[in-house]
Amino acid sequence: MARRAVEIAAAGGHNLMMLGPPGTGKSLLAERLPTVLPTLSSTEALEATAIHSVAGLLPPGAPLVTVPPFAAPHHTSSRASIIGGGHGNPQPGWVSKAHHGILFVDEAPQFGRGVLDSLREPLERGEVVIARSTSTVAFPARFQLVMAANPCPCAKPGSLCTCPSGERRRYLSRLSGPLLDRIDLKVELQPVARAELLADRAFAESSATVAARVAGARERARERLAGTPWRTNAVIPGARLRRDFPVEPAGLRVLGRAMDAGQISARGVDRALRVAWTLADLAGRDRPTEEETSYAFALWAGRAW
């Protein structure tokens, strides 16, 4: 389930949240995401390289950043180091170092609350604007957000956790609603027994196999989006999405009913529609059916198992 979610995230450029006890492979999966993503286009490579150069991160002998960057700030990071700024000349923050790549927020509830909420603006606009008394600076910051969290502050496996349920709720409530709203895919990871892990080897695919499916889905999206400024489903503005790329009406009705029942926000609907397109691209369909739209809703709501 979690591997599939990573594949969907890669195919459409979607934001992903993984919830699960320690040792269930959250960090492992996040770190593998760049290995199933396509390499950067020449424009993307130039933009990413410029930022890495400004930030003094360009390794010697590597003139161009060609693979999607993977930026993983520590949970003690300040707002300025995430967003950018600082004293003197404004410096690009982690969100910009992750431009055209992944921003991995591991142990998300441990971050300062204001720090995580500051991700909302770049998530929406794909850039950050840093205002100074004399000037303003804009840094590009179009990244894919991957968050990981333990369901509980004690970080013990489910069977050993004795924390009261209020404690667990409080812990996760550090992640604000408006931030979770912007996460397209939410999955819960369960610990696996040793036997399961061994049996799973028979089904395990290499990154190359997954990368090939991701590339196929991205190609389909690119063809559909030809003549628009967008290349992946994740970045199509909501209004254009609904007008120019309608899903099958039955699927739309599923989302409409969920919205009436207060189960999904208007922004969530747009997010689910984008994921539905990615599911169709992965399946080689011309447009999302009710099945794909319903599944996209379940993935957004974190109920897809």
Ligand SMILES: Nc1ncnc2c1ncn2[C@@H]1O[C@H](COP(=O)(O)OP(=O)(O)OP(=O)(O)O)[C@@H](O)[C@H]1O
């Ligand atoms: N389902 C799985 N399939 C394959 N390997 C697994 C699986 N679950 C756990 N592992 C193994 O367990 C190791 C630990 O996983 P990882 O560090 O990614 O866990 P985590 O969920 O990030 O834990 P924590 O919450 O403590 O950070 C991985 O490197 C991997 O070898």
Ligand SMILES: [Mg+2]
């Ligand atoms: Mg981890």
Ligand SMILES: [Zn+2]
């Ligand atoms: Zn606990």
